[in-house]
Amino acid sequence: xxxxxxxxxxxxxxxxxxxxxxxxxxxxxxxxxxxxxxxxxxxxxxxxxxxxxxxxxxxxxxxxxxxxxxxxxxxxxxxxxxxxxxxxxxxxxxxxxxxxxxxxxxxxxxxxxxxxxxxxxxxxxxxxxxxxxxxxxxxxxxxxxxxxxxxxxx
Numbered sequence: 041x042x043x044x045x046x047x048x049x050x051x052x053x054x055x056x057x058x059x060x061x062x063x064x065x066x067x068x069x070x071x072x073x074x075x076x077x078x079x080x081x082x083x084x085x086x087x088x089x090x091x092x093x094x095x096x097x098x099x100x101x102x103x104x105x106x107x108x109x110x111x112x113x114x115x116x117x118x119x120x121x122x123x124x125x126x127x128x129x130x131x132x133x134x135x136x137x138x139x140x141x142x143x144x145x146x147x148x149x150x151x152x153x154x155x156x157x158x159x160x161x162x163x164x165x166x167x168x169x170x171x172x173x174x175x176x177x178x179x180x181x182x183x184x185x186x187x188x189x190x191x192x193x194x
Contacts, residue, residue: 064113066112067113069111070111072111072148076133076146078092081143083142085140085141085142087141096108097110105138109135110132127151129151132148132149
């Protein structure tokens with residue numbers, strides 16, 4: 041076989057294995073929008089939700105009675121863009137439970153709803169300043185920890 045035939049064979053195998061379909065990557069729960077209808081407010085409990093949707097993607101840090109389920113679908117733009125992806129779907133289902141574990145409220149947010157959420161722009165300022173005891177204590181503590189490294193550098 042000549043080099044030309046080998047190159048043509050490799051090119052043929054490469055082109056046959058290429059797919060014209062776009063690759064979709066799914067993160068989180070699959071078909072969150074469809075499974076949302078099985079969760080009934082004031083009727084379903086935590087066990088029913090786990091049977092339908094599985095364990096939550098995350099639970100609220102402040103209230104264990106708030107569960108979040110996330111679904112994200114990313115798809116490749118095109119073969120020419122070489123792996124660049126766009127978000128096709130981005131859904132979040134928030135389920136609130138009462139003290140007895142019954143669903144009291146649920147909210148479904150899609151990609152467009154999530155764009156409209158406004159976040160606070162305020163910053164949290166530290167409660168200590170450069171002259172405070174805590175600042176001086178932490179600075180001296182940091183210096184003592186780093187002291188062996190300073191000796192090695194010399």
